[in-house]
Each structure stands twice: as structure tokens, then as C-alpha cells.
Amino acid sequence: MSETAASTWSAMSVLVVDDEPGMRAILKKALGKKFAQVDTAGSVEEAEELRKRCHFDLLIVDINLPGRSGIEWHEAFDPSTRRSDVIFMTGYADLETAIKALRAGASDFILKPFNLDQMMQSVNRCMERRLVERQKFALQRDVERSHPVDIIGDAPRTLMMKKMISQVAPSLAAVLVEGESGTGKELVARALHQLSKRNGPFVPLNCGAIAPDLLESELFGHVSGAFTGAKKGREGLFRVANNGTLFLDEIGEMPLSMQSSLLRALEQKAIRPVGAEREVPVDVRIVAATNRNLKQEVEEGRFRRDLYYRLNVLTIELPALRDRQEDIPALAHHFTQQLAKDLGVKPVSWTHEDISSMQAYDWPGNIRELRNMMERCLLLGKPPAEYWRELAGDIPAYSVADIEAEPVLEDENAAANESADDKRPCTCTSFEGNETFCYPSDWTLKEVEKAHIMQVVDSNEGNKSAAARQLGVARKTLERKFKEWSEEDA
Numbered sequence: 001m002s003e004t005a006a007s008t009w010s011a012m013s014v015l016v017v018d019d020e021p022g023m024r025a026i027l028k029k030a031l032g033k034k035f036a037q038v039d040t041a042g043s044v045e046e047a048e049e050l051r052k053r054c055h056f057d058l059l060i061v062d063i064n065l066p067g068r069s070g071i072e073w074h075e076a077f078d079p080s081t082r083r084s085d086v087i088f089m090t091g092y093a094d095l096e097t098a099i100k101a102l103r104a105g106a107s108d109f110i111l112k113p114f115n116l117d118q119m120m121q122s123v124n125r126c127m128e129r130r131l132v133e134r135q136k137f138a139l140q141r142d143v144e145r146s147h148p149v150d151i152i153g154d155a156p157r158t159l160m161m162k163k164m165i166s167q168v169a170p171s172l173a174a175v176l177v178e179g180e181s182g183t184g185k186e187l188v189a190r191a192l193h194q195l196s197k198r199n200g201p202f203v204p205l206n207c208g209a210i211a212p213d214l215l216e217s218e219l220f221g222h223v224s225g226a227f228t229g230a231k232k233g234r235e236g237l238f239r240v241a242n243n244g245t246l247f248l249d250e251i252g253e254m255p256l257s258m259q260s261s262l263l264r265a266l267e268q269k270a271i272r273p274v275g276a277e278r279e280v281p282v283d284v285r286i287v288a289a290t291n292r293n294l295k296q297e298v299e300e301g302r303f304r305r306d307l308y309y310r311l312n313v314l315t316i317e318l319p320a321l322r323d324r325q326e327d328i329p330a331l332a333h334h335f336t337q338q339l340a341k342d343l344g345v346k347p348v349s350w351t352h353e354d355i356s357s358m359q360a361y362d363w364p365g366n367i368r369e370l371r372n373m374m375e376r377c378l379l380l381g382k383p384p385a386e387y388w389r390e391l392a393g394d395i396p397a398y399s400v401a402d403i404e405a406e407p408v409l410e411d412e413n414a415a416a417n418e419s420a421d422d423k424r425p426c427t428c429t430s431f432e433g434n435e436t437f438c439y440p441s442d443w444t445l446k447e448v449e450k451a452h453i454m455q456v457v458d459s460n461e462g463n464k465s466a467a468a469r470q471l472g473v474a475r476k477t478l479e480r481k482f483k484e485w486s487e488e489d490a
Contacts, residue, residue: 011242011282012057012127013037017047017073018089019065027060030116031123036281044068048075052224054276055233056084057130058123063090063097071097077105085126089114151184151191152334153327157319161188168314169195174266176251176311177289179318182368185289186249188316192287193245200244200284203237208253215258217274220265226275238271238282245285251311252292252303263307286311321363321370328358331367332384335374345378354384361388381476453481 014035016027024040031038039054041047043065050056061070070088077086088101091112101109107129108122151162168175169192177185186204193202210218217226221236237246248254254262265271266286270279288311297303321328332350340347363369377384443451453471457478460466464482468475 011036011239011280012130013055013280014039014058014060014123015047015050015054015056015084016040016060017042017044017065017070018060018062019043020062023062026116027119030120034123037278042066044070044073047073051076051084053233054223055221055235055273058126059084059086060119060123061086061088063088063101064092071100071104085130087119087122087126151187152330153324154330155319155324155326157324158327161316161318164316165191166195168192168316170197171314172285173313174286174288174311175314175316176294177287177316177318178294179289179291180320180366181291182366183318183320184367185291185318186247188318189245189247189249189287189289193247193285196245196285198244198285200242201240202245202247203241204247204249205237206249208250212255212258215254216261219258220261220271220273222274223276226273230275233273236271236273238265238284239280241284242282243284245287248286248288250290251288252290252294252297256302256304259304259307263304263310266307266310321366325359328370329355331370332358332374335371336378339371339375339378343375343378348378350384357385357388383477386477450481450485453478 012035014031014037016024016031016038017040018024018027019042021042024042028038028040037054039050039056041050044067047059047061051059059076061073061076063070076084085107086105087108087110088106089110089112090097090101098109107126110118110122151158151165165188175189175192177188179185189204190202205218207215217230217234217236219236219238221234221239222230223233224230265282268279269283270281272279294303294308294312298305298308332355336350337347358370365372373384373387376382377387380387382390453467456470457464457467460470464478465475468478471478
């Protein structure tokens with residue numbers, strides 16, 4: 001068995017049930033080299049009392065026991081409460097016994113006498129299954145929060161952040177990720193985990209989303225009867241994240257009473273489930289994140305100074321979006337493509353005016369706000385520049401109802417000619433001798449916009465749907481423009 005496998009088992013526990021003291025002693029000594037916790041019992045009744053108090057990943061049970069036999073230990077095989085693999089041992093091999101053991105839910109079946117290599121091979125198979133189960137649990141818990149770990153952008157501060165992530169990731173030290181809300185702290189935590197090459201899962205927890213009285217159990221687990229309602233034991237997220245990364249988001253929201261327990265876990269590299277008598281060693285890399293000024297929180301007595309320095313071994317500061325505006329075009333394109341696929345709509349290309357309007361905004365909600373706006377623009381069929389003008393009150397807003405099926409005009413050519421008296425661009429000759437359109441320098445942006453739209457509509461023989469596609473805007477936008485111009489002329 002490799003050292004990696006042995007270290008992976010360090011947060012797992014075993015219960016040996018055999019009426020022979022010698023067998024219990026041999027197995028406890030052999031398994032104690034690999035597991036943090038190995039308990040023994042001489043009967044099913046004694047074993048059941050232990051199982052009620054503690055979580056065991058593996059049960060090694062002799063079939064022939066005084067009182068109830070190992071196969072008759074029904075509580076351990078109850079589908080509603082079963083959380084352990086079971087290896088049966090017996091000195092009386094017959095087909096009927098083997099069938100009963102398998103039907104009872106045995107993971108493996110070993111004949112006495114056996115050598116320790118046989119037992120450890122069986123244990124290894126069971127533990128591999130347990131590790132797969134833990135990985136599945138972590139993935140199921142995390143699946144809805146799963147995001148790609150690509151960090152978009154090449155702004156100077158973004159490149160510095162990427163370099164810092166690459167340098168910090170291989171270390172086993174705790175990392176504190178600081179930044180405003182919406183800057184992508186969990187994305188950075190995932191990148192750190194991926195680049196660390198740790199073979200355990202990435203397990204996120206929002207400390208502000210868990211009730212303070214439940215946070216300790218969520219992190220460290222609990223034994224049966226530890227508190228009111230704890231009918232069965234539970235593994236905590238520290239054990240689920242063993243050999244992986246535990247991401248503690250909003251660490252500044254953690255109650256002071258819980259901060260001391262977390263500090264002890266980090267310093268001892270061990271946890272004690274609520275109600276348990278023993279500590280369980282764990283190998284977990286901690287990445288904490290906050291949008292608060294933790295140093296100020298320490299000065300004001302709301303965060304433990306010793307925990308702050310324990311978490312602040314390595315720090316990554318995330319820039320606000322307003323400080324990396326060069327990344328906005330790439331981020332807007334990324335979100336547009338991603339959201340268009342998720343929403344089932346056709347992706348669009350934003351104009352220079354749209355990008356400029358986004359870069360001129362302060363983005364108090366940072367990247368989260370940008371993504372939210374991209375989604376809204378795609379759903380409403382509204383370019384970002386128009387979205388900002390609506391917010392500023394420059395043009396009347398329209399509702400989702402305006403996106404319904406567009407009416408077909410009986411005479412689109414007539415509609416296009418309604419504003420025939422508007423200013424039109426002049427025809428110029430380029431250096432290559434080709435005709436092109438240009439606009440007088442004293443025209444306002446609004447006049448240029450109107451003239452350009454009219455020219456595109458004319459080039460499409462008055463077909464506004466085709467013109468809208470060419471302009472990269474919704475047909476409703478053109479309809480509204482023509483209506484505004486008509487009202488101004490009137």
C-alpha cells in the first residue's frame with residue numbers, strides 16, 4: 001500500500017468486532033498504523049453502543065459472536081442509517097453463510113485464518129469505495145456552484161493576480177483572498193485548488209449562510225446524541241475535504257465562539273466532532289475569503305487576532321472591476337457567449353459604443369454585476385449603451401412585453417420613407433476612387449445615428465428586419481427610433 005493511500009485514510013475510522021482478544025489486538029495494531037481511529041468490541045451489543053456514539057467508515061466483524069451473530073447486526077445494515085463498509089470474518093466457510101453475508105450487505109468476506117496482507121488488501125478496496133463516495137458527496141454538494149476556473153483578462157492587475165495564484169497554489173499554507181463583493185473570490189479559490197494538484201475535493205462553505213449554532217457541526221461533524229435532533233452521526237466538511245481544499249467564504253461572518261475552534265483545528269491539523277471524545281487528524285488546505293477589512297475587524301474586536309494571522313499566511317488581493325477596465329471587452333464577450341448558450345438565445349456582438357458605455361461605468365457590484373447586466377441585455381434584446389441611456393432617463397424604458405412578436409408593416413417602404421426630409425450623409429470619393437458616405441463635422445451624434453440608420457434601411461429597400469440584423473440591434477429598437485423621429489417632426 002502506498003504512502004499516499006495511507007495518508008488518505010488518516011481521517012477515516014475503523015471498528016473491529018471479534019470475541020477473541022488476540023484477534024482484536026492484532027488488527028488494532030496493524031490498522032492503527034494507517035487509521036487515526038481504531039476501536040474494538042467483543043460483541044454486537046457493545047459494537048452497537050460504539051456505533052451510536054461515533055462514525056465509522058469501516059466495520060470488520062466476525063460472524064460467529066456470542067449472543068447475536070455478525071450477520072444479525074441489523075442496525076449496521078439499515079439502509080436509512082448505514083454509512084459504513086463491512087468486512088466479515090469467519091472460521092466456518094460454507095456457501096449458505098457467504099450468501100447470507102452478501103445479502104446482509106457485506107463489502108468483503110475473509111476466511112480465518114488469514115494473513116495481514118489479505119486483510120489489508122480487503123481494507124484497501126473498501127477504503128477506495130469510501131473515497132469515491134466522499135468525492136461524490138462533495139461534487140453533489142458543489143455541482144450547482146461549479147464554474148470554470150479560467151480567469152479572463154490581461155489587464156496589468158489581472159496579470160499580477162494570475163501570477164500570484166500560480167506562485168501560491170503549490171504551497172500547503174492557508175490563503176486569504178480579499179476583495180469587494182462580486183470580484184470572483186471563489187473563482188480564485190477554485191484556481192488555487194486546481195493548480196495545487198491536491199487529490200481531494202474542493203469543498204466550499206459560505207460561513208454567513210449557516211446558522212451560528214450549526215456551523216461547528218457543519219465543519220467538524222457530530223456524533224449521535226450530541227445535541228437535540230442529532231439522531232445519527234455525521235461527517236463534517238473537514239473530513240469530506242480531506243486531502244483537498246476547504247473554501248471558507250465570508251470568513252468575517254464567523255462567530256467569535258467558532259473562530260477559536262477553527263484556530264485549534266488549523267494549528268493541530270485535527271478536528272473533534274461535536275460530542276466526540278477523540279480528535280481526528282485531517283489534511284485540509286484552507287482558503288478563506290472576505291469582502292471585509294479583516295485587519296480593521298481585528299482592531300475593533302470582531303475577529304480574533306491569532307486566527308487572522310493564521311489565515312493570513314499568504315494573501316491575494318482581487319482588484320475591483322473599475323480598476324481593470326481593460327478586461328471588460330473580454331469579460332463581456334465571455335459572458336455573452338456563455339449566457340447565450342445557457343439561455344438558448346443567439347449570441348450578439350456588442351458595438352464600440354456598448355463597450356465604451358460599460359467601461360465608463362463604476363461597477364459597484366463588480367464582475368457579478370457585469371454578468372447580471374449581460375444576461376438582462378440578452379433577454380431584453382437591448383444593447384448595453386441603450387440600457388445605460390434608459391437608466392439615465394434619456395429615452396423611455398420599455399418592458400419585457402415589448403419583446404413579443406414584432407408586427408409586420410403592410411408597407412415597409414412607406415415606413416422607411418416617412419422621414420425622407422431628415423438629414424442624409426453626403427457622397428464622397430475615397431483615395432481609391434470608390435464612393436463612400438461621410439458626415440459633416442458639425443452634426444451631433446444623434447444626427448449621425450439617424451442618418452446612418454436611414455441609410456442602412458434604404459440599402460435594405462426599407463426592410464427594417466434586415467436592417468436591424470445588419471445593425472446588430474432588435475427590430476423593436478428601430479421601430480422605436482422611427483416613432484421618436486416622427487414625434488419630433490410633428
